[in-house]
Amino acid sequence: MVMMCDYYSLCLALSMAVVMSASTMWSWGGRSYNMLSYWAGFDQLSSSLVFLVAIVTGVAYFSASEEEAGEMSMMIVFGSVIAVLIFICARLFPFFFMFEASLVPMFAMIVGWGYQPERSQAAISMMLYTSTGSLPLFLFIGWVAKSTGSDSIILLKLMGTSGGLSWFLWFAAVLGFLIKMPLFGLHGWLPKAHVEAPVSGSVILAGIMLKFGGYGLMRFMWIFEWDSCSPLSDLLLVVAVWGGFVSTWLCVIQADMKSLIAYSSISHMSFVMAGILSCTTVGWSAALILMISHGLSSPILFSIANYSYNLYQSRSMVLCKGLLKLQPMLAVIWFGGSVVAVAFPPSCGFFAEIGLISSGFMQSVGVGVVMGLVCFMSFAYSFFLYMSVVHGGTSSLMKSSGEEKSFGHLVLIEAMALIIIMAMCIDLFFLS
Numbered sequence: 001m002v003m004m005c006d007y008y009s010l011c012l013a014l015s016m017a018v019v020m021s022a023s024t025m026w027s028w029g030g031r032s033y034n035m036l037s038y039w040a041g042f043d044q045l046s047s048s049l050v051f052l053v054a055i056v057t058g059v060a061y062f063s064a065s066e067e068e069a070g071e072m073s074m075m076i077v078f079g080s081v082i083a084v085l086i087f088i089c090a091r092l093f094p095f096f097f098m099f100e101a102s103l104v105p106m107f108a109m110i111v112g113w114g115y116q117p118e119r120s121q122a123a124i125s126m127m128l129y130t131s132t133g134s135l136p137l138f139l140f141i142g143w144v145a146k147s148t149g150s151d152s153i154i155l156l157k158l159m160g161t162s163g164g165l166s167w168f169l170w171f172a173a174v175l176g177f178l179i180k181m182p183l184f185g186l187h188g189w190l191p192k193a194h195v196e197a198p199v200s201g202s203v204i205l206a207g208i209m210l211k212f213g214g215y216g217l218m219r220f221m222w223i224f225e226w227d228s229c230s231p232l233s234d235l236l237l238v239v240a241v242w243g244g245f246v247s248t249w250l251c252v253i254q255a256d257m258k259s260l261i262a263y264s265s266i267s268h269m270s271f272v273m274a275g276i277l278s279c280t281t282v283g284w285s286a287a288l289i290l291m292i293s294h295g296l297s298s299p300i301l302f303s304i305a306n307y308s309y310n311l312y313q314s315r316s317m318v319l320c321k322g323l324l325k326l327q328p329m330l331a332v333i334w335f336g337g338s339v340v341a342v343a344f345p346p347s348c349g350f351f352a353e354i355g356l357i358s359s360g361f362m363q364s365v366g367v368g369v370v371m372g373l374v375c376f377m378s379f380a381y382s383f384f385l386y387m388s389v390v391h392g393g394t395s396s397l398m399k400s401s402g403e404e405k406s407f408g409h410l411v412l413i414e415a416m417a418l419i420i421i422m423a424m425c426i427d428l429f430f431l432s
Contacts, residue, residue, distance in 0.1 A: 033154055041090035041154065045218060048288060049211055052295045053083045056207035060200040063303040072113060072200055079105035083208045087215060092141045092151040099176070099216065100134055102209060103127060109201035110193060122192035129189040133179035136172035143169070157223050167232045173220055178236070180213030181269045184243020194262035199306035202258065206265050206298035214272050214291050218284065226279055237277040237363060241370050244270030248377035252384070257305040257315045260385055261298065264341065267374060268294045271356050274371065278359040286355025293340070293349035300337040304330065308389060317385065321392035331390045338386040342379050 035041040042050075057080040064072060082102045089095040103126070110123040145151040148159060179186045194202050220226075226233055247267035254260035268290065275287030305315065307330055312320045324331040343349030353375055361368030 033157070035090060035154060036088065037090075039091055039094060040088045042088050045215065045288060046087040048292060049087045049215055050084055052211065052292055053080055053087070053208055056080075056203060056295060056299055059207070059299045059303060060203040063203055063299070063306060064198065064200045068113060068198060068200065072109060072198070075105040075109050075112075076200060076204065079204055079208070083212075086212060090153050092144065092153065092156075095216075096134070096138055096141055099137075099212060100131070102212060103130060106193070106197075106201060106205060106209060109204075110197045113198040113201070114196045115198070116196055118192075119196040122189075122196035126189040126193045129179055129182075129186070130176070133186070134176040137174075137176040140169060140173045153219070153223055160225070170224075170226075170232055173224070174217055174236075177213040177216040177220070178273075180216070181210060181273055182213065182266065183236070183240060183273060184247055184266060184270060185239070187243075187247075187266050190266060191259055191262045194265075194302075195256065195258050199302060202302040202306075203299040206261075206302060207295040210265060210269055211291050211295055214269065214276065214287065217273070217276050218287070221276065221279075226277075230279070233277045233279060234363075237274055237367070240270045240273040240277060241360070241367050241374075244268075244274070244374045245370055245377075248374050248381065251381040252377070254381075255317055257308065257317060257320070257385065257389070258302070259315075260317075260381065261301045261305060264301075264378065264381070265294070265298055267378065268298070271353065271371065271374070274367070275356045275359055278363055280359050280362055282355050283359030283362075286352045286359060289348050290352035290356065293343065293347065293352055297337065297340040297347075297349065300333075301341055304333050304337055308334075317388040320389050323390045334386055334390050338382045342382045343375070 033041055033043045057076060060076050061073065079102065082098055082105070086095060086098045086102065089098060107123050107127060110119050110126070114122070141151060144156065148156060150156065150159075179189075182190055190205075193205060197205060244267045247263050247270060251260050251263045251267065254263060272287045272290050272294070275283035275290070277283075308320055308323065309315050311323070311327065311330075314320055323334065340347045340349065343353045357368055357371045357375070360371040
């Protein structure tokens with residue numbers, strides 16, 4: 001009875017959040033920033049990501065087992081509330097504090113509900129990486145507040161404070177966001193955290209936490225006008241595209257399902273980073289759409305990988321085979337998750353990747369060609385994952401009477417349907 005009450009209360013809260021954020025997206029658009037109070041404000045970027053938080057929170061809650069959901073519900077809600085505060089915060093110091101506080105629930109989920117003894121090492125690695133990168137961000141915010149006398153986002157935008165920013169200050173400002181996304185080379189914490197985290201932790205990490213980096217990068221570029229330091233943006237764009245290309249090849253050689261999905265997240269977020277750093281309208285719009293698409297599709301893959309793990313007691317693609325024969329419903333969801341992950345039309349990710357490749361060609365032909373190759377490789381490793389798990393002879397590891405979580409399946413199907421539906425109203429996400 002208590003669990004059913006939790007289901008209904010969470011569904012009600014999520015429905016209210018979805019309605020509020022969706023109505024905001026319908027009512028206005030563009031880059032105009034509306035103040036809710038002295039501390040909070042929103043625009044289309046923040047309201048779209050609040051919408052994402054509402055959906056991912058539901059997927060995280062219902063993907064866990066009943067025992068885990070009951071114990072982790074507080075951490076899931078705590079992390080979601082912090083995420084919403086990050087996206088609507090209108091002042092830099094509170095934004096930074098929430099940005100750092102988001103590590104607390106994820107650290108607790110990895111250490112408290114992780115599966116392997118190495119979970120403590122993964123959690124500490126995550127804290128060290130992200131906290132080290134955030135120190136220059138804190139110093140930059142302090143310097144800005146001292147120089148201008150304010151940390152208000154809207155006042156800093158109106159004052160136009162970009163004139164005296166050197167490339168060193170720019171790099172200090174965005175380093176924490178590059179680690180959080182993460183930029184390839186600064187990604188060492190992410191695969192470990194994904195592999196050791198429980199399924200709800202992986203869902204929140206991929207669906208919400210990685211978007212903090214993209215949101216922070218877009219917000220700071222909007223406030224301080226990135227064009228004042230274009231050589232650095234060009235360098236980071238090349239590194240992001242190269243990192244996305246290398247990540248796709250790392251996906252090809254992975255044998256662990258969770259590890260493959262984790263590296264695919266690095267590849268997708270490298271695309272997002274390249275679109276943002278292109279400093280073009282189409283690149284920004286496509287980056288936002290891909291963040292939403294990845295935030296919905298990656299949790300789906302982590303959830304169904306966890307269902308498969310419960311059946312096989314293994315994440316190895318060598319050992320997990322023949323899912324179609326005994327669990328056809330799960331096999332169908334594997335197919336749907338793989339399709340939306342590779343941005344197959346008419347999913348919104350398809351339009352996002354078209355826009356990102358276009359923005360790449362605006363920078364140079366080489367960048368556009370490499371981004372196109374990354375898209376092709378994503379098809380290869382995603383369907384290799386699907387074919388390995390679903391087809392083939394039935395594995396002796398599979399439980400003969402594995403129980404399916406019908407409610408969890410329903411949530412995943414609805415999330416996939418939402419990705420398709422979003423493609424029909426794709427213009428709502430374009431920033432004018």
